[in-house]
Amino acid sequence: MHATDGKLLPEGSARAQPQRAAPMRDPGIGSSLVSAALALATGAESEAALFAAVCRLACGQGKCTFAAVAVLDPLRAELHLAAHCGPAGASDAAIATTSGVAAASTGFVMGALQAGAPQQWTAAGGSQAPWPLSKVPADVASLGAWPLHADGELSAVLLLGTAADALAASDAGAWPDLASVLGLAFGRLRAQAAHAATEHMQSLRTLQLRAALSMPHIGVLVLSAQNTVRFVNAAFCAQFHLHDTPDSLEGLTVRELRDRLPEGCAPAEHEWQRIARTLAACSAVTGDEVRMRDGRVFLRDFTPICIDGADQGSLWQWRDITAQKLHEKRIEQLAFFDEVSGLPNRRRLFELLEAAHTTAAAQQDVLAVGVLDLDRFKNVNDTVGRDGGDRVLTETAARILGILRPDDMLARFGGDEFALVIFGLDSKEQLDAISRCILQALRAPYFVAGEQLQLSASVGWTLFPRDDGDAEGLVRHAELALFSAKEEGRDCGVLYEPSMEAEQLRLRAMRERIARALETSRLQLLFQPIVYIDGLPGRNGVAGMEALLRLDDTGKDLVEPAKFMHVLDDPQLARPIGRFVLDAALRQCHAWMLAGVSIPVSVNISTRHLLHPAFFGDIESVLESYPDVMEVGFGIEITETGPSMDHTRAKAVIEECRRRGIRVGLDDFGTGSASLSHIQQLDIEHIKLDQSFVSDILFDDRNMAIAAGVITTARMLARTVIAEGVETSAQGDLLASLGCHQLQGYSISRPMPSAAVPGWVTRWKPPASWAHLVEERHALLAEHDEAGDDPPVPG
Ligand code: C2E
Ligand code: MG
Ligand code: MG
Numbered sequence: 001m002h003a004t005d006g007k008l009l010p011e012g013s014a015r016a017q018p019q020r021a022a023p024m025r026d027p028g029i030g031s032s033l034v035s036a037a038l039a040l041a042t043g044a045e046s047e048a049a050l051f052a053a054v055c056r057l058a059c060g061q062g063k064c065t066f067a068a069v070a071v072l073d074p075l076r077a078e079l080h081l082a083a084h085c086g087p088a089g090a091s092d093a094a095i096a097t098t099s100g101v102a103a104a105s106t107g108f109v110m111g112a113l114q115a116g117a118p119q120q121w122t123a124a125g126g127s128q129a130p131w132p133l134s135k136v137p138a139d140v141a142s143l144g145a146w147p148l149h150a151d152g153e154l155s156a157v158l159l160l161g162t163a164a165d166a167l168a169a170s171d172a173g174a175w176p177d178l179a180s181v182l183g184l185a186f187g188r189l190r191a192q193a194a195h196a197a198t199e200h201m202q203s204l205r206t207l208q209l210r211a212a213l214s215m216p217h218i219g220v221l222v223l224s225a226q227n228t229v230r231f232v233n234a235a236f237c238a239q240f241h242l243h244d245t246p247d248s249l250e251g252l253t254v255r256e257l258r259d260r261l262p263e264g265c266a267p268a269e270h271e272w273q274r275i276a277r278t279l280a281a282c283s284a285v286t287g288d289e290v291r292m293r294d295g296r297v298f299l300r301d302f303t304p305i306c307i308d309g310a311d312q313g314s315l316w317q318w319r320d321i322t323a324q325k326l327h328e329k330r331i332e333q334l335a336f337f338d339e340v341s342g343l344p345n346r347r348r349l350f351e352l353l354e355a356a357h358t359t360a361a362a363q364q365d366v367l368a369v370g371v372l373d374l375d376r377f378k379n380v381n382d383t384v385g386r387d388g389g390d391r392v393l394t395e396t397a398a399r400i401l402g403i404l405r406p407d408d409m410l411a412r413f414g415g416d417e418f419a420l421v422i423f424g425l426d427s428k429e430q431l432d433a434i435s436r437c438i439l440q441a442l443r444a445p446y447f448v449a450g451e452q453l454q455l456s457a458s459v460g461w462t463l464f465p466r467d468d469g470d471a472e473g474l475v476r477h478a479e480l481a482l483f484s485a486k487e488e489g490r491d492c493g494v495l496y497e498p499s500m501e502a503e504q505l506r507l508r509a510m511r512e513r514i515a516r517a518l519e520t521s522r523l524q525l526l527f528q529p530i531v532y533i534d535g536l537p538g539r540n541g542v543a544g545m546e547a548l549l550r551l552d553d554t555g556k557d558l559v560e561p562a563k564f565m566h567v568l569d570d571p572q573l574a575r576p577i578g579r580f581v582l583d584a585a586l587r588q589c590h591a592w593m594l595a596g597v598s599i600p601v602s603v604n605i606s607t608r609h610l611l612h613p614a615f616f617g618d619i620e621s622v623l624e625s626y627p628d629v630m631e632v633g634f635g636i637e638i639t640e641t642g643p644s645m646d647h648t649r650a651k652a653v654i655e656e657c658r659r660r661g662i663r664v665g666l667d668d669f670g671t672g673s674a675s676l677s678h679i680q681q682l683d684i685e686h687i688k689l690d691q692s693f694v695s696d697i698l699f700d701d702r703n704m705a706i707a708a709g710v711i712t713t714a715r716m717l718a719r720t721v722i723a724e725g726v727e728t729s730a731q732g733d734l735l736a737s738l739g740c741h742q743l744q745g746y747s748i749s750r751p752m753p754s755a756a757v758p759g760w761v762t763r764w765k766p767p768a769s770w771a772h773l774v775e776e777r778h779a780l781l782a783e784h785d786e787a788g789d790d791p792p793v794p795g
Contacts, residue, residue, distance in 0.1 A: 033062050034177045041185030047071075050189060051083030051156075054182050058160055059085040062174070065140045068159040069148075069182075070109060079109065082156065109157050112145035116154055118176065119145040146179030150190035158182055219318035225311045227254050227279060239298070239318055241265045254279075264294045278302050279314065289321075296322040338412040340390045341397040349411035349419050353471040356409070356421055360464055368431050370420035371478040372400070372438070372459040375490040377416035380453060382648065388449040395448075396457075399441040403434065419475065420459075428463065428495065435459055435493035443491075456491035458482055467496055480504050487566075507566055513553060514567045518576055522553040525584050526751035527601075530722055530744040531766060533736045534774045541766045543722075543742045544600035544633065547585035548751045549577070569606045575618070578609035582622045586634065588754040590626040597758040600633030602665065610638055611649055616656065635663030637688065651682060658683045665722070670706065680717055686741075687714055691725020694745070698730055711738050729767060736773040 036057055044050035051069035058067035066086025070079040112119040123141040140161040148156040158179050210231065213220045219236030223229060229252045237246055241262045249257060258272070267275070267290050278285055285302040292298065299319045305312040336348035344352060353369065360367040374380070374396065381389040393416065400410055400418065409421040420438075425431055439457055446453040460481025462474050469477055481496040483504070488494060517523050527545040549568075551559035567573055581603050589601040609615060623630065636657065638650075654664050665686040666679060670693055679687060689710055693703045707723070714721045723735045726745030735743060749760060 031174070033057065033174045034181060036061055037178045037181040041181050041188075044185055044189065047186065047189050047193075048082065050182070050185055052085075054158070054178070055083045055085035058178065062160075062178070064160045064162050066161045069156055070159065071156045072113065072154065074153070074155075079113075079157070086161070108143065109145050109159055112147050112157050113154055116147055118147070118179070119143075144175055146176065146183075148179065148183040148186050150187045151194070155190065156186060217319065219320075221257075221316040221318075222305075222313060223254065223279075223316070224313040227313075228252060229254075229257055230313060236318065239265075239320060265292055265296070267291075267298075268293055282311070282314070290318075296320060297325045298322075338414075341394050341412050343397055343418075344409070344411040346411065346413050346419070349409065349413070349421075350471055350475075352409055352411075353419075353421055353474070356423065357464065357471050357474070360423070364465070365423060366425040366466075367464040367474075368420070368422040368425055368434075368461055369464065369474040369478045370422070370435070370459050370461045370493075371413065371475065371482045372418045372420060372457050373482055373486070374416040374442070375456045375458055375486075377455075379647070380455065383453065384449040384451050388451070391448050392446050392453065392455070395446060396442060396455075399444075400438055403437050403441055419478070425463070431461060431463065431495070432493070435461060439491065439493060458485035458490045459493040460485055460496065461493060462496035477501070510564050511567050511570060511573070514551065514564055514577070515573060517551055517553050518573070518580060520553075522551065523577070523580055523584075524550050524552050524558070525581065525588065525754065526550055526558070527588070527754055527757050528744060528751040529749050529757075529760065529764065530602075530742050531748055531764065532742055533732075533740060533766070533770050540761060540764055542599060542761050542764055544602055544635065545589075545757060546637070546744065546751075547581060547588075547601060547603045549581060549604075569608050571608065574606045574608035575612050575614065578605055578615075579618050579622075582618060583625070586622050586626040586629045588757070589629045589632060589634070591754070592758055592761075593628060593632060595758045597761050598632045599757065599761055600635065600663075601629070602635040602637055602663070604667065605636045605638055607639065607650075610636075610653055615653065616660075619657075619660070619662070630661055633663065635665060635685070637665045637667040639667045655683050658685075669710065679714075679719065684719065686720035686722055688722045688724050688744075689740070691745070694723050694725045694731055694735070695727070697734055698728075704734075707735070707740075708738050711735075711740050715739060729769070732767070733769050733773055736770045737777055739777060 037054060040050065040053045040057060044053065055067040055069060058064040064086070066084070068084045068086075069082045071082040072079055108119060108121065121143045140163060142162050144158075144160045144162075146158040147154050148158060150156070160175060210233075213222070213231065214233040214235070216235050218233075219239040220231070220233045221229065221236055222231040229249050232246045232249050234246055236242075237244065237249075241264075242249070242260060244260065249260075252260075254275075258266070271290050274288070274290075278288075282304045284304060285300075288300040288302070290298045290300050297320075299321045301315075301317040303315040303317075305315055336345060336351075337343065338345045356367060359365070374392075377389070377392075380392050384392070393412070396416075397410060397412065397418070400420070404410060404420070404422065407423055409419075411419045411421075413419050422431070422434060439459065442455055442457045446455060460478045460483065462469070462477040462481060464474060467474060467477055477496040477500070480500040480503075481494045484500055485492050485494040514523070525547045528548055529545055530543045532541050532543050549561055551564060553559070561568065568577060585601050585603045589599070592599055605615075609618075623634075638654075657664050663685045664683070665688055666682070666684050667688045668690040669687040670690045687710070689707060693707050693710075697704050697707055711721045720741045721739075722742040722744060723731075723740045724744045726732050726735065726743045726747050728747050731745070732743050732747055752760060
């Protein structure tokens with residue numbers, strides 16, 4: 001008899017082997033009991049069923065008062081009642097361990113576990129009952145506990161209680177056998193359960209793996225070592241537009257799988273060769289970009305599956321990156337291409353040009369780089385709006401591309417500026433011809449937003465290797481040449497010359513000089529008289545004084561505007577210069593009045609200042625200072641480019657000037673684009689025939705005819721004509737006979753300082769010939785009027 005002390009299992013006891021309690025002496029009841037137990041054991045499908053059936057057998061056929069099976073929870077080292085037969089609660093205390101029953105009285109069953117051997121107690125021995133038997137029927141005279149093993153571990157206990165030492169008497173030998181049978185069946189069931197659990201876990205893992213491989217955006221194909229399909233996921237089927245279910249593809253060879261792919265969405269032929277090579281090489285490949293026949297792009301990873309050094313097949317993963325590629329392309333498009341024209345932008349042009357430059361240098365090729373700018377493009381935007389302007393730019397790009405060869409390059413630099421790169425030129429003449437063709441193509445009318453637009457462009461070129469600059473240098477030189485083309489009157493192409501760089505520096509330096517002169521009062525005005533040919537009483541024959549700007553920063557000669565013409569229309573300086581001139585001119589006019597000479601003054605206004613929103617503010621502020629000037633007469637001269645730059649706005653500004661009583665004249669007529677019909681629409685008082693027509697009017701019939709035509713038409717339109725640059729009295733006489741109203745030029749007076757003006761005005765006497773010529777002309781006109789002839793033109 002083993003002592004029980006109520007402790008939980010001591011270490012090492014768990015693996016004790018079951019011991020048979022005693023041999024069965026009477027084979028009668030005992031053997032039938034064991035046979036029945038064997039039948040139960042072989043048929044039992046679960047532990048619970050087995051334990052319940054054995055307990056029922058023990059109490060039934062075995063006549064036990066109660067029977068129970070307790071199972072050990074190895075994690076918590078607790079016993080749990082798994083089956084019981086007999087009066088309720090009879091076995092509870094016997095198996096309780098931690099449920100509050102006194103340790104000394106709970107140790108009977110635990111004792112069997114701790115010892116790993118059966119325990120028995122009989123009342124006949126006179127020993128105390130191993131636990132309070134208050135709930136146990138009084139006739140229980142003997143108890144037995146048999147440990148049961150599963151997989152070599154002590155896992156359960158069979159507890160039997162019998163009356164009057166039934167266990168020890170006739171059938172006592174059957175109980176150990178019953179316990180053995182139960183133990184074996186229990187072990188078998190546990191092993192089966194463990195196996196089932198393992199299998200379950202295995203299939204669970206497979207399911208989990210399949211679930212993991214079934215992500216919706218990555219197509220997965222698992223091939224066996226023999227390259228047959230082991231697994232594909234739904235994403236793979238969707239990616240390749242397969243109508244088969246993933247399961248139905250399993251077992252196919254790669255070739256069979258390939259044959260099922262619809263033609264349009266399969267990889268291209270060379271991709272199949274790549275796949276074959278990848279399979280043969282059998283080493284991991286990540287990030288292969290694959291282009292499908294339908295234009296989609298896939299990213300493909302290939303991973304060989306190798307377990308314990310053995311080839312177990314391969315895993316292919318396909319990700320559709322078409323959208324990502326499109327996005328990247330869009331980003332690239334934005335970064336490197338112009339949205340309006342679709343042409344490469346400035347950044348891209350430099351990349352391409354650098355490559356072209358390297359190639360040309362290596363192959364000793366000639367490379368032309370051009371920068372082209374549409375003349376007065378702002379006017380286009382003002383007329384047809386921004387969208388219309390964009391359409392003009394797109395069409396300009398198309399026209400230029402129509403002339404270039406496919407290998408040449410055209411880029412949009414921004415605004416209305418384009419860059420051109422032309423390869424493999426034979427000569428400068430060839431470039432001239434291309435340049436002319438491009439300019440000619442751009443002169444053809446544009447039809448946009450219901451308007452017909454007539455445009456022109458200027459282009460600057462440079463030729464590598466004659467110009468051996470780098471990409472940036474070549475573009476800068478082409479821009480300098482463009483600047484020259486603009487200076488030369490636009491609508492032309494100019495080839496870069498090294499002197500242009502020096503000229504550019506000079507222009508920049510001059511701009512600085514003028515800016516400084518404005519601050520240090522080193523600008524001043526000279527005044528040049530404009531006189532009447534036919535005289536006007538009371539004004540001494542002087543129509544007015546034109547204020548002409550000079551730079552006076554050398555302490556020696558005055559610098560004339562020809563040297564700083566570009567600064568007069570400078571975005572930053574045009575208005576400050578204009579304000580200075582307005583103030584100085586009106587101040588002088590006011591001073592002459594105070595000196596007793598009332599003489600109208602006119603000032604030249606740059607187009608930029610004229611169209612500046614603050615122009616009338618500037619006029620008002622100067623007239624506030626010298627209001628009496630308006631009584632004498634104050635006028636402005638604008639150049640022909642003015643109205644043609646922004647016709648509508650210029651027209652409005654001119655009208656507002658006239659409304660305020662300011663005379664407006666159109667300067668340098670004949671050099672720009674303004675026509676006489678155009679002048680008809682403008683509220684201008686006079687036009688100034690440009691001196692280029694006057695200078696050789698005596699010897700150039702064409703210029704003479706133009707001058708005569710302008711004078712006659714202007715007279716018909718009731719506009720005054722002033723001829724400027726009259727250097728000789730003969731020129732003056734001819735203009736007088738043509739009917740010109742007023743003259744200005746060196747033959748009358750050179751520009752003079754303001755202080756000299758009152759004296760000059762007082763002394764001025766028109767040449768006697770003019771009055772004579774005017775009279776003659778009037779007489780001739782009268783004669784021809786009577787005869788109904790055209791007005792006469794002197795030969
Ligand atoms: P413009 O308004 O046509 O002025 C007439 C120019 O012709 C003046 O040149 C004048 O000195 C010159 N000139 C006058 N008579 C003769 C002549 O008989 N023979 C020759 N060869 N030339 C003659 P200037 O003063 O050098 O001015 C040149 C241009 O500069 C002006 O042409 C005008 O467009 C511009 N300019 C002058 N002053 C100003 C100014 O204050 N503001 C602005 N924005 N431009 C000005
Ligand atoms: Mg002028
Ligand atoms: Mg002029």
